[in-house]
Amino acid sequence: MKDRVQLLHTAKQLNYKTFSRKNILEKLQTAIAFCLLIISIIPITFILVYVLIKGGTQLSIDIITQLPEPPGDDLLSAGGIGNSIIGTIIVTTIASVISVPIGIGGGIYLAEYSSGGLFSRFIRFGTNVLAGVPSIIAGVFIYGIIVSTKLIYGSNYSALAGSLALSILMLPTIIKTTDEGLKLVSDDLRRGALGIGASKFITITRITLPAAFSTIATGILLSVARAAGETAPLIFTALFSFYWPQGNEILLEPIASLSVLIYNFALEPYEAQNELAWAASFILVMMLLALNIIARRIGKLTMDNKSN
Amino acid sequence: MASMVAIVLIGILAFIFYGSLESMARFGFKYLITSGWNPVSDEYGAFTAIYGTIITSLAALTISLPIGIATAIFITEDILPRKVNEFIGLMVELLAAIPSVVLGLWAIFVMEPFLRPFLILLNQTFSWLPFFGTEPRGPGMAPAIIILSIMILPIITSISRDSLNQVPKKLREASYGIGATRWTTIFHIILPAAISGITGGALLALGRAMGETMAVTMVIGNSFNFSWSLLAPGNTISAMLANQFGEADGSQISSLMYAALILMILTLSVNIFANWLVKRISLKY
Amino acid sequence: MIKENPLPKKIKRQNSSLILENVSISYQQNLAVRNVFLKIPKKRVTALIGPSGCGKSTVLRSINRMNDLIVGCSLKGRVLFEGTDIYSPKIDPVEVRRRIGMVFQQPNPFPKSIYENIAFGAKINGFNGDMDFLVEESLRKAAVWEECKDKLNESGYSLSGGQQQRLCIARTIAVKPDVILMDEPCSALDPISTLKIEETIHELKKNFTIIIVTHNMQQALRVSDYTAFFNAEKDEDNMGGKVGYLVEFNLTKEIFNSPVQALTKDYVTGKFG
Numbered sequence: 001m002k003d004r005v006q007l008l009h010t011a012k013q014l015n016y017k018t019f020s021r022k023n024i025l026e027k028l029q030t031a032i033a034f035c036l037l038i039i040s041i042i043p044i045t046f047i048l049v050y051v052l053i054k055g056g057t058q059l060s061i062d063i064i065t066q067l068p069e070p071p072g073d074d075l076l077s078a079g080g081i082g083n084s085i086i087g088t089i090i091v092t093t094i095a096s097v098i099s100v101p102i103g104i105g106g107g108i109y110l111a112e113y114s115s116g117g118l119f120s121r122f123i124r125f126g127t128n129v130l131a132g133v134p135s136i137i138a139g140v141f142i143y144g145i146i147v148s149t150k151l152i153y154g155s156n157y158s159a160l161a162g163s164l165a166l167s168i169l170m171l172p173t174i175i176k177t178t179d180e181g182l183k184l185v186s187d188d189l190r191r192g193a194l195g196i197g198a199s200k201f202i203t204i205t206r207i208t209l210p211a212a213f214s215t216i217a218t219g220i221l222l223s224v225a226r227a228a229g230e231t232a233p234l235i236f237t238a239l240f241s242f243y244w245p246q247g248n249e250i251l252l253e254p255i256a257s258l259s260v261l262i263y264n265f266a267l268e269p270y271e272a273q274n275e276l277a278w279a280a281s282f283i284l285v286m287m288l289l290a291l292n293i294i295a296r297r298i299g300k301l302t303m304d305n306k307s308n
Numbered sequence: 309m310a311s312m313v314a315i316v317l318i319g320i321l322a323f324i325f326y327g328s329l330e331s332m333a334r335f336g337f338k339y340l341i342t343s344g345w346n347p348v349s350d351e352y353g354a355f356t357a358i359y360g361t362i363i364t365s366l367a368a369l370t371i372s373l374p375i376g377i378a379t380a381i382f383i384t385e386d387i388l389p390r391k392v393n394e395f396i397g398l399m400v401e402l403l404a405a406i407p408s409v410v411l412g413l414w415a416i417f418v419m420e421p422f423l424r425p426f427l428i429l430l431n432q433t434f435s436w437l438p439f440f441g442t443e444p445r446g447p448g449m450a451p452a453i454i455i456l457s458i459m460i461l462p463i464i465t466s467i468s469r470d471s472l473n474q475v476p477k478k479l480r481e482a483s484y485g486i487g488a489t490r491w492t493t494i495f496h497i498i499l500p501a502a503i504s505g506i507t508g509g510a511l512l513a514l515g516r517a518m519g520e521t522m523a524v525t526m527v528i529g530n531s532f533n534f535s536w537s538l539l540a541p542g543n544t545i546s547a548m549l550a551n552q553f554g555e556a557d558g559s560q561i562s563s564l565m566y567a568a569l570i571l572m573i574l575t576l577s578v579n580i581f582a583n584w585l586v587k588r589i590s591l592k593y
Numbered sequence: 594m595i596k597e598n599p600l601p602k603k604i605k606r607q608n609s610s611l612i613l614e615n616v617s618i619s620y621q622q623n624l625a626v627r628n629v630f631l632k633i634p635k636k637r638v639t640a641l642i643g644p645s646g647c648g649k650s651t652v653l654r655s656i657n658r659m660n661d662l663i664v665g666c667s668l669k670g671r672v673l674f675e676g677t678d679i680y681s682p683k684i685d686p687v688e689v690r691r692r693i694g695m696v697f698q699q700p701n702p703f704p705k706s707i708y709e710n711i712a713f714g715a716k717i718n719g720f721n722g723d724m725d726f727l728v729e730e731s732l733r734k735a736a737v738w739e740e741c742k743d744k745l746n747e748s749g750y751s752l753s754g755g756q757q758q759r760l761c762i763a764r765t766i767a768v769k770p771d772v773i774l775m776d777e778p779c780s781a782l783d784p785i786s787t788l789k790i791e792e793t794i795h796e797l798k799k800n801f802t803i804i805i806v807t808h809n810m811q812q813a814l815r816v817s818d819y820t821a822f823f824n825a826e827k828d829e830d831n832m833g834g835k836v837g838y839l840v841e842f843n844l845t846k847e848i849f850n851s852p853v854q855a856l857t858k859d860y861v862t863g864k865f866g
Contacts, residue, residue, distance in 0.1 A: 029491040033382055036374060040375045044399050054417075107310075109309060132512070132582075134521065134571060137320060137568055138320075141319070230407070232546070
């Protein structure tokens with residue numbers, strides 16, 4: 001009998017008490033955190049829905065292939081975003097052509113050649129700092145040294161100036177991922193190559209770089225995606241254009257881009273222009289998402305390879 | 309090639325410093341504490357923009373810090389099924405991939421009209437507070453704060469998630485092993501162990517918010533008139549640069565450079581401190 | 594293969610603190626341990642021994658529902674603590690862990706002061722007596738008071754590995770559990786620290802039921818009153834996977850001197866494992 005009482009006593013103590021202060025508090029905290037979690041995914045959900053609906057529904061061949069019309073000319077139509085799509089591709093490509101070799105070179109130096117001394121520590125620190133520089137500052141800098149001084153063949157606003165501003169923003173990401181990607185390559189691989197008499201240069205170009213390829217490629221693609229969406233560095237370097245990029249001096253002329261078109265047209269009082277800004281947002285977001293997905297795929301590829 | 313980083317960085321600093329010398333000599337310290345931007349009489353003061361930069365970024369951080377940390381806790385503590393966690397993580401990363409100008413567009417046409425009734429209510433209830441002392445009429449600091457807090461959410465969430473994941477499993481076990489509940493473990497053991505990383509992430513987010521340009525300039529109203537009120541139109545340094553730089557000349561350029569220098573100093577110091585803190589987490593365990 | 598029921602008859606139901614009835618534990622779809630029957634006697638030291646992968650740690654962690662923290666881990670059968678099935682849906686696992694404490698393989702003090710390490714568990718369990726006294730008492734019982742008394746406000750990490758482990762024992766004692774589970778508590782320690790922990794265990798069994806997992810047979814022989822020997826075998830249902838099971842459970846001296854099972858004899862004489 002005494003045993004039974006003892007047993008019941010234990011059972012009661014161990015039972016889950018829904019209304020104990022502790023358990024109510026636990027539930028409450030979980031509930032609050034859950035609400036905050038929901039709040040955190042509300043904005044992105046609505047942003048995606050609006051971009052898809054307001055931008056996606058207007059999509060047509062005309063919008064993708066035509067030129068934009070200056071605000072106010074035609075109240076019903078704002079034309080298309082053809083030159084902006086091409087402009088974004090051109091500016092981002094040039095920016096990559098400038099920053100990728102320098103970035104990879106810098107990353108190789110940090111990972112393979114530097115001895116961890118003061119200079120390389122300073123460069124790593126500088127890379128982090130440069131990554132935190134506001135993008136508008138890159139625009140101001142390029143405006144000051146290239147646009148206002150007409151440094152390059154006397155042209156002021158130009159595609160090239162815009163690309164240079166973007167390349168400043170891409171550089172730190174590329175250096176960092178190259179550096180980190182190379183550091184992940186095992187030293188055995190390096191020693192193996194050096195051991196059979198390969199020079200340091202051959203080892204890096206034939207062995208280490210290919211081994212780190214997917215990390216570096218992921219980093220580059222992510223930085224391209226970031227650059228393609230940037231606006232602030234372009235508004236007073238590449239400016240905007242209502243025409244197709246053409247002729248021999250494409251790079252020395254102002255050039256349109258999706259992001260600057262969105263900025264300019266969002267602030268116009270005309271509805272047609274606003275609508276076009278939504279269409280451009282849809283295209284831009286789709287381009288960036290595609291880049292992000294490809295980058296992640298490549299990144300994942302390495303993980304799988306390494307685990308096998 | 310690595311030295312390109314140093315060249316660019318030093319070049320930017322030198323260029324901005326050199327550019328702002330004229331304005332510094334003319335206005336000196338007064339530039340920081342007066343407001344008003346008058347190209348006709350050539351009188352410039354950046355107080356409105358400095359106040360706007362600091363207040364919008366701090367307010368945005370205050371809003372998104374609890375949301376970001378709670379999200380990170382939720383997805384690191386296995387409260388929900390793993391598939392759901394992965395989905396939420398994906399959504400957060402998606403948000404980071406949306407360009408600032410698209411967020412600005414959304415903020416102008418969707419968020420601000422939606423928000424306005426709430427801001428009006430805020431004004432009516434708390435009009436005696438200087439922060440809510442003016443009637444909201446569209447663009448203003450409050451919408452800028454909200455869009456900024458959305459923009460920095462992915463940084464806070466992902467860095468908090470990384471720091472929480474780095475807390476050794478054995479600490480978690482130790483706490484559960486002596487009969488601590490989930491939230492006691494989170495607040496007393498896990499969060500304190502991850503705090504330096506989370507703080508670093510918060511500072512990086514603050515730096516990002518200070519330098520953020522497009523979305524802010526699209527909704528903040530770009531006014532040079534100073535007001536304490538968050539419901540009134542305002543300005544930030546980066547918004548001011550985006551708006552004025554293209555058309556500026558003469559001493560106005562120098563004054564803008566002066567503002568850019570202040571922005572650089574603000575973001576650099578925040579970033580350097582943040583990087584130092586983030587680096588410390590990896591050393592601790 | 595098993596000749597007879599491996600449960601020792603001598604342990605009466607009311608003298609047992611814990612009873613495992615046909616316990617099987619799986620991770621996701623993989624069975625880790627199958628069909629364990631055990632009666633753990635009160636205020637005695639019971640050792641779980643066996644080769645690695647035999648599931649002894651898994652069984653130990655199921656006793657205070659520590660396995661709940663591992664996603665996809667599930668248990669079949671019943672674990673009775675003082676007659677209550679702790680896996681019944683009515684049970685609060687947090688309360689279970691308050692009554693059944695655990696000391697882990699790696700010393701894992703909290704990144705707090707030594708004093709706080711002890712006080713934290715007591716505080717969250719609603720202790721409102723003399724905290725200074727509790728801290729001293731717990732540290733004394735864990736035989737680490739002398740080393741700690743002058744630096745109670747220093748970090749728990751300022752202690753040596755063995756001292757850290759005894760701090761963790763003190764932390765567990767401070768919560769005043771009925772049972773203390775120890776998961777290879779000495780595997781990360783040097784021989785002198787190990788000896789000290791073993792002395793501590795001898796003291797503790799006056800007040801606590803202790804279950805200790807160890808890979809060290811000498812240790813089992815030195816500290817335990819009862820020993821359960823687990824083994825792992827290939828699982829036919831799960832290609833190549835290993836599943837653990839209980840081979841024999843008896844008084845420690847019986848297990849080491851006159852085991853019933855041939856397998857136990859092979860293991861304790863060092864023929865495999």
